[in-house]
Amino acid sequence: METALENLSKEDLLKMVSSMSKENELLHQERDILSQERDYLKAQVEMLQRMQFGQKRERFEGDPNQTFLPFHAEPAEAEQQLELIKEKIEYVRQRPNHKGRAKLPAHLPVEEIEIHPEGDLSEMVCIGQEITEELECEPAKFYIKRYIRYKYAAKNRDGVSIAELPERVIDKGIAGPSLLAMILVGKYQDHLPLYRQKQIFARENIQIPSSTIEGWTRQALEKLEPLYEQLVFDTKAQGYLQVDETPIKVLDSDKKGAAHQGYYWVYHSPLDKTVLFDYNPSRGGHVPTPMLDNFKGYLQTDGYAAYEKFGKKKDITHLACWAHARREFEKGLQNDPERAKKALLMIQDLYKVDRKAKEEKLSPDMIRELRLKESLPIINDMGKWIFREIKNTLPKSQIGKAMAYAYTRWDMLSEYLRDGNLQINNNLIENAIRPVALGRKNWLFAGSHEAAQRSAMIYSFFAICKKHEVNPFLWLKHTLMNIASINHKNIKELYPQNFKKSTDM
Known part of the structure; x- marks a missing residue:
């Protein structure tokens, strides 16, 4: 080897050394790349472990010595249990009242029940009272509202006079505004699917087909379309918007047996405390264009690239989160x-x-x-x-x-x-989106793209109710009763924030 090297020229030796140096450099680079990949994979594994809150399944192994059902307690044990229950009831009866309880709401009606001592009180004088209060409730009260319109006819003339029916939410339907408001609040605010509400009706011996309840829901939501269109117009004119999006499953899918992944695009005005949900089947960057194309002011978003082109406009100041x-x-x-x-x-x-x-x-x-x-x-x-x-x-x-x-x-x-x-x-808009996430866990999906957009309308108004501390049931009942008869110039009076102002006066 030494003889072979001695016979090499100086140039050949330099080339050999250079080649070895390059090989060493490549080895170091490969080691660096492998080290980076190792650290990256390690970080990914740690993150997945951190996101793992519990096991995917539970195991249960039966005890071979376990007594088989049915089984019964021994008579002596049953007698002893009855004595324990008796002592517990006596303790509950004699337990003193809790002195640190919260005050009951002052606006609630009060039902007074007077209790006098037993026996002859004719020789006694009342010297005072002790008052104990309890908060009580009654389940939802169903009743029939019957309109009786009397007909009048002139004695010596032709023709009949009869009063007009008040404006009805569903023409020729049996559902009144209070019932419709209860159904919509139950589904979209309290996350009760319609089939569960049907069970509530059944407990009161009121049998309503599922198709009927679904029809009521659709028709009631359609009544809100003019108010929603006004909200879209007013939202476009805001000078400060926070924007975010959240997924929603829709059964209307081109792929058989699969649900379509649609999206609610949500626009929140922090200054006016208004929220607009807008449904679209896509999450593409073109979707916000109708809302943001002429927008001027402050636009606050997360890191989603769809908003970048709007943020670069001259009249828009783009805020991150x-x-x-x-x-x-x-x-x-x-x-x-x-x-x-x-x-x-x-x-x-x-x-x-x-x-x-x-x-x-x-x-x-x-x-x-x-x-x-x-x-x-x-x-x-x-x-x-x-x-x-x-x-x-x-x-x-x-x-x-x-x-x-x-x-x-x-x-x-x-x-x-x-x-x-x-x-x-952007936390304020994320808080407005949270009810959708809760709803997804209960009713899971929308039946069609049109149904998803109708849901977007009610989500918008219920989010505004929450921000302005408005009772959604009272607002919706009032709106359903008046939206068909109100002058179109005054339709903004039906906004939840304006309903609050009118009730506060």
């Missing part, structure tokens, strides 16, 4: 706890500033001044830290993804400092 950025860093606690914790603490400080503003009930101008004084330095420090650290992180690691998420949206994450009316995150 600190809650989404925080979630990315929270996922990185398993992968890189030191840097993830540092980022989370800085984000926590930003939320402390906004919490302080809320607790002190500051005006928007004062909130802006407070943020510029206390939040801006935190954002600047965090931005510099991410700029330094992102170079030393693996792009595929969770901490690398979290830093990249924040780094690419840094200007949008900082935009909320501009105005005290702007929110630090």
Whole structure:
């Protein structure tokens, strides 16, 4: 070997050394790539383990010594159990009243029951009273509202006079506005599928076919279409919108035996506290165009790419969501706890500033001044830290993804400092979407694309009811009774927030 090397020229030796160096460099690169892949896969496994809340199935192994059913207790044991029950009942009767109970609502009607001592009281004088109150209720009360219209005829003239029926929600239908309101609130607010409500009717010996209840629901929702169209128009004119989307299964599918994955696109106006649900079969970037094409103002979204083209428009200021950025860093606690914790603490400080503003009930101008004084330095420090650290992180690691998420949206994450009316995150719209997620667990899907859009209407108004602390049943009953007869110029009076104003007066 040494002789062979001695016979090589200097140039050949240099080429050999260069070739070996390249091979070593390639080996190092391969090791780095394998190391990155290993760290990435390790982080993925840790995240999946973290997301796993419980076992997929439960096992049960019977005890071979278990007594077979049926079985009965021994007579002596049964007698002993009766004595224990007797003692328990005596204890419950004699137990003193709880002295720390909450006050009962003052607006409820009161049924008074007077109880006098037994025996002859003629020689006694009443010296006072002791009052004990209980909160009671009655189940839903069903009754028949019967309109009796008398006919009148003139004695010496032809013709008959009869009064007109009041406006009815369903023409020639037997369901009144209160019943329809109860059904819709039950399904879309309290997440009771129609078949469960049918069972409630049956307990009161009221047998209503499922098809009839479904028809009532559809026709009642159709009555709300003019009010919903006005809400769409007013939402387009807002100057600050938060936008998000959530999935909904729809049975109307081109694929046999499968449900279609549709989406509710949700638009929330934090200033007016209004919410608009709009259904679309697609999640494509073209869907928000009818709502946002002429939009001007502040647009706050998560990281979904569909909103980027709107955010780049000249008349739109695009805001990102600190809650989404925080979630990315929270996922990185398993992968890189030191840097993830540092980022989370800085984000926590930003939320402390906004919490302080809320607790002190500051005006928007004062909130802006407070943020510029206390939040801006935190954002600047965090931005510099991410700029330094992102170079030393693996792009595929969770901490690398979290830093990249924040780094690419840094200007949008900082935009909320501009105005005290702007929110630090998108949580308000996520709270408005939550009833849909709860509903999905109960009624599972919509029967058609048209049914999904009708559901979007009632979800919109019930979300507004919640934000304005309006009783959805009272609002819906009032609206169903008046929407057909109201002047179209005054239709905004039927908005939940305006219903609250009228009831407060």
